[in-house]
Amino acid sequence: MSNAKSVAFVATKMIPPSPPPSGSVGPIHWAREHLFPTPLNALLTLVSIAFVLWLTPEIIRWAFIDAVWKAGSLAECREIARAAGVEGSFACWAVINERFNQFMFGFYPSELYWRPILAFALLLVALAPVLFAHLPRKMLIFSAVYPFLAYWLIWGDSLWAPLSAMAGFAVAYAAFRALSGGVVQLGLAAAAAAAGLAAVLWWLFAASSAAEAMQAVLPLSIEHVESAKLGGFLLALILGVSGIAMSLPLGILLALGRKSDLPVLKGICVAFIEFIRGVPLITLLFVASTLLNYFLPPGTSFDLILRVVIMVTLFAAAYMAEVIRGGLAALPQGQYEAAAALGLDYWKSMRLVILPQALKISIPGIVNTFIGLFKDTTLVSVIGLLDPVGIIAPMRADSNWNGIVWEFYGFVALFFFIFCFGMSRYSMYLEGKLKTDHR
Amino acid sequence: MKHSLILGAVAAIGLAAGAASANTLEDVKAKGHLQCGVATGVPGFAFTDADGEWQGFDVAVCRAVAAAIFGDPKAVKFTPTTGKTRFTALASGEVDMLARNTTWTFSRDTDLGFDFVGVNYYDGQGFMVRKDLGVTSAKELDGATVCIQTGTTTELNLADFFRTNGMSYEPVPIETNAEARQKYLAGACDVYTTDASGLAATRSTFEDPKAHVILPEIISKEPLGPLVRHGDNEWGDLVRWTLNALIIAEEKGITAANVEEMAKGTNDPEVNRLLGAEGEYGKMIGLGKDWAVNAIKAGGNYGEIFARYIGEETPVGLARGLNAQWTQGGLLYAPPFR
Amino acid sequence: MTNTAIDTSNMVVSDEVAVEIVNMNKWYGEFHVLRDINLTVNRGERIVICGPSGSGKSTLIRCINRLEEHQKGKIVVDGIELTSDLKNIDKIRSEVGMVFQHFNLFPHLTILENCTLAPIWVRKTPRREAEEIAMHFLEKVKIPDQAHKYPGQLSGGQQQRVAIARALCMKPRIMLFDEPTSALDPEMIKEVLDTMIELAQEGMTMLCVTHEMGFARQVANRVIFMDQGQIVEQNEPEEFFLNPQSERTKLFLSQILGH
Ligand SMILES: Nc1ncnc2c1ncn2[C@@H]1O[C@H](COP(=O)(O)OP(=O)(O)OP(=O)(O)O)[C@@H](O)[C@H]1O
Ligand SMILES: N[C@@H](CCC(=O)N[C@@H](CS)C(=O)NCC(=O)O)C(=O)O
Numbered sequence A: 001m002s003n004a005k006s007v008a009f010v011a012t013k014m015i016p017p018s019p020p021p022s023g024s025v026g027p028i029h030w031a032r033e034h035l036f037p038t039p040l041n042a043l044l045t046l047v048s049i050a051f052v053l054w055l056t057p058e059i060i061r062w063a064f065i066d067a068v069w070k071a072g073s074l075a076e077c078r079e080i081a082r083a084a085g086v087e088g089s090f091a092c093w094a095v096i097n098e099r100f101n102q103f104m105f106g107f108y109p110s111e112l113y114w115r116p117i118l119a120f121a122l123l124l125v126a127l128a129p130v131l132f133a134h135l136p137r138k139m140l141i142f143s144a145v146y147p148f149l150a151y152w153l154i155w156g157d158s159l160w161a162p163l164s165a166m167a168g169f170a171v172a173y174a175a176f177r178a179l180s181g182g183v184v185q186l187g188l189a190a191a192a193a194a195a196g197l198a199a200v201l202w203w204l205f206a207a208s209s210a211a212e213a214m215q216a217v218l219p220l221s222i223e224h225v226e227s228a229k230l231g232g233f234l235l236a237l238i239l240g241v242s243g244i245a246m247s248l249p250l251g252i253l254l255a256l257g258r259k260s261d262l263p264v265l266k267g268i269c270v271a272f273i274e275f276i277r278g279v280p281l282i283t284l285l286f287v288a289s290t291l292l293n294y295f296l297p298p299g300t301s302f303d304l305i306l307r308v309v310i311m312v313t314l315f316a317a318a319y320m321a322e323v324i325r326g327g328l329a330a331l332p333q334g335q336y337e338a339a340a341a342l343g344l345d346y347w348k349s350m351r352l353v354i355l356p357q358a359l360k361i362s363i364p365g366i367v368n369t370f371i372g373l374f375k376d377t378t379l380v381s382v383i384g385l386l387d388p389v390g391i392i393a394p395m396r397a398d399s400n401w402n403g404i405v406w407e408f409y410g411f412v413a414l415f416f417f418i419f420c421f422g423m424s425r426y427s428m429y430l431e432g433k434l435k436t437d438h439r
Numbered sequence B: 001m002k003h004s005l006i007l008g009a010v011a012a013i014g015l016a017a018g019a020a021s022a023n024t025l026e027d028v029k030a031k032g033h034l035q036c037g038v039a040t041g042v043p044g045f046a047f048t049d050a051d052g053e054w055q056g057f058d059v060a061v062c063r064a065v066a067a068a069i070f071g072d073p074k075a076v077k078f079t080p081t082t083g084k085t086r087f088t089a090l091a092s093g094e095v096d097m098l099a100r101n102t103t104w105t106f107s108r109d110t111d112l113g114f115d116f117v118g119v120n121y122y123d124g125q126g127f128m129v130r131k132d133l134g135v136t137s138a139k140e141l142d143g144a145t146v147c148i149q150t151g152t153t154t155e156l157n158l159a160d161f162f163r164t165n166g167m168s169y170e171p172v173p174i175e176t177n178a179e180a181r182q183k184y185l186a187g188a189c190d191v192y193t194t195d196a197s198g199l200a201a202t203r204s205t206f207e208d209p210k211a212h213v214i215l216p217e218i219i220s221k222e223p224l225g226p227l228v229r230h231g232d233n234e235w236g237d238l239v240r241w242t243l244n245a246l247i248i249a250e251e252k253g254i255t256a257a258n259v260e261e262m263a264k265g266t267n268d269p270e271v272n273r274l275l276g277a278e279g280e281y282g283k284m285i286g287l288g289k290d291w292a293v294n295a296i297k298a299g300g301n302y303g304e305i306f307a308r309y310i311g312e313e314t315p316v317g318l319a320r321g322l323n324a325q326w327t328q329g330g331l332l333y334a335p336p337f338r
Numbered sequence C: 001m002t003n004t005a006i007d008t009s010n011m012v013v014s015d016e017v018a019v020e021i022v023n024m025n026k027w028y029g030e031f032h033v034l035r036d037i038n039l040t041v042n043r044g045e046r047i048v049i050c051g052p053s054g055s056g057k058s059t060l061i062r063c064i065n066r067l068e069e070h071q072k073g074k075i076v077v078d079g080i081e082l083t084s085d086l087k088n089i090d091k092i093r094s095e096v097g098m099v100f101q102h103f104n105l106f107p108h109l110t111i112l113e114n115c116t117l118a119p120i121w122v123r124k125t126p127r128r129e130a131e132e133i134a135m136h137f138l139e140k141v142k143i144p145d146q147a148h149k150y151p152g153q154l155s156g157g158q159q160q161r162v163a164i165a166r167a168l169c170m171k172p173r174i175m176l177f178d179e180p181t182s183a184l185d186p187e188m189i190k191e192v193l194d195t196m197i198e199l200a201q202e203g204m205t206m207l208c209v210t211h212e213m214g215f216a217r218q219v220a221n222r223v224i225f226m227d228q229g230q231i232v233e234q235n236e237p238e239e240f241f242l243n244p245q246s247e248r249t250k251l252f253l254s255q256i257l258g259h
């Protein structure tokens, strides 16, 4: 307050806005700011540009300009290239051309290719409402039916088998309805357990005979294709998509179980997660492919692909559970309390309040796990499943093509890159879309 | 260390499995197909063709066995196995037999709980070097870097060879044949050593095969043959005699083309016994009269199979050498069929 | 704060008991946080609870809708005793509204969805109807035009008013407030208090933890002072402020009214 006189000030006019001085905007400014801010950064920029300029033409020459697209063998490829005056190495894409169908479908009968193709097209339809919230919710009914339909399309045989598997859920629902009656909270848990048990009993004892009976009454079947015929990207997608689709719900349940107050449940979940995370996937795959034979009663034929799907799912679910637990832990306690204070019961508050937020926080981690799982499916080549990587070895051993390496792996890498990049872009889209907090 | 751990596990599993499946033939008949373990891909020995069918010198043995049992060379499914997974796959019952360049050794036959039923390729370990190194003998390899597949017999032979000759080497461990090929061509090692058949097959795929030489020394015996689980002798007999049938067929001049004709009866009683024109020999191994006819029809006799997949006319280009019939100075000597 | 005269015509206290707490004790581990609490709240009563930090105010009102579990004694809300029976707990929670210091709105839902969530999923109100009710209460707290925004886009005062509306949408018979204004800037405090006063005028049974003594004077018909986990003094507001009995109350009042 002492020298109030000297600091007193009153503006006499408002200053109109004016454009910024040149040099602080425009491309030159941008380049100076981002590419050459310091001598070290300038050097790094120049080195990187030089590197890219040096590498790109070489790759383009190898993969496109000098490449041979049509030939019957590597020797023929070489002849064609030499005749065209190519010196040094070049890509012989002819092999991908010739083995394209094997890469796509493995040994799937070629006259039945339409079935996996249709299954893939329908997969896109089934995924659409899951991925994009603005599509009609009714489409989710198709998404729910899709797994059974896809199974039938790919493996074929009687339609009644997947239908009776589906009926298991109807059995569970009916049992739940009949047993829960009122809205008894404890009764609900018991009814849910009983319903689950009913479904399992149905699957174990009634499903196959029901399917057979129906098949006898009304035969509805298409040609059966055995698992050994599946391979290539078809196999990678089967493993990846089913692993992804099942590991998320399982991971959520495990994460909730791990946070549960019930010591037994919590203990089981913790033990499961820690065990699975403590074991390399490749070990689990070995267990699935060979050791499981010892534990199953002799004579049970338990499809190898199914076993692998289960292992891959369990593996991813353990990681998923930890990712989601991180999301749950990041939520303020107040959200749990507010949901409880409004009278929402445990499952409702989880479904409506907690999980939507926890999952949103966890999107990068979840997609990371998905991408990891998808790429990890290539490990099945060590147990003799011919996924895109596994199928390379017998192709390469064909005397016609022996000696080709880069083309095979480059092609497979491109495929995986497209899918993984797609997933990562989608996750960024989703994050942006769900960003509701700090707008 | 890692190696012996795996072997230990395999041995334990082998013991457990002995009791599990006592009658493989019945299991196979019930399944309706043979499950055969093959290599993931060795040129000439096991590979897939443009139609996605498994082919190769080893694969042909599987097809012959399938044909002997079912009369159909296609009644077989293949499980690709690597050098590390092959024994577990067989021990666990995942496959019924293994036909992939596997050396018959004492410990594999006894300790691991398998039975080798014979030899379909007499191999030996060799060395390949670039011609411009000017090396003419393996004895001149002192101090060389050597590409070597881990978990194989070749790894052990190599060590023995260099030690007995008082030389030193630097190993470059690798997993598969394909990896070895890349490393060798890139100059990561001076020498690639593996079964001589493998060396020839690999060299055949080089841009300039003439720039490389396979040294004259063969430093080991590598009898490669099909194997089955220990403990089911009937099954072992069946596979053994299917292989023998193919070898006898070559010796007796029975081919895929003339086998039907010869099955009607010939002047040679051994041929008649083999092809079912005389006696009930199929029954003794639980099969029909025409089992050998079917096995031979599947891919021809031993010589035909050899010529088709790995013979001198093929890119692999192997000479019969030790794998000629005993009558031709080779080692192929099937016991008499009677 | 708000010194305008308020309409008290609806603010009648009935004989009906809304909340009854008898000899209630609670421990956090070894720590005895609530000691022999006895409190009866009649329908239509407006109770303000104050006391130094850590005295157990929040814990007390959180016990009433069992966000915290008590270990001894008895709590009866709306004629239902709180036990570990989950069914009763959910029932009581749907009858008792709660407003938190930090609002605790659901950030992934719009204002309207925040308000319709519980009516739709707990009360099974049809969506249409739930939205009408929500708009009614949003109008009441004077932010109907923000209905389609997300909580993150609102000021603190607006968020707290939404939180009140959200609680009201369940048509609760009792409202609990845990320092609803202490996270707010002064200008926002007023808008929230005005909303609470309006609520009081309509005869809502309220238990309020707050240090807004102006509010206490105007609307409370009882002020409770807590210290070290026990109720030290309770009285009508005039008496409480003008004539505190206990030394600790005097000290506390001198501190919060002192400046
Ligand atoms: N979950 C808990 N575990 C252990 N101690 C707790 C827990 N919650 C609160 N306390 C302790 O219980 C006492 C009472 O806490 P409470 O939150 O009821 O105080 P308060 O009167 O609301 O204080 P404030 O005015 O600061 O909000 C405090 O000493 C606090 O440290
Ligand atoms: N015969 C030896 C070595 C066999 C071996 O390593 N063979 C190579 C090919 S020459 C092989 O099987 N490679 C399989 C693969 O690369 O997948 C053994 O049985 O241990």
Ligand SMILES: [Mg+2]
Pocket (backbone or CB within 6 Å): C057, C058, C059, C178, C179
């Ligand atoms: Mg508090």
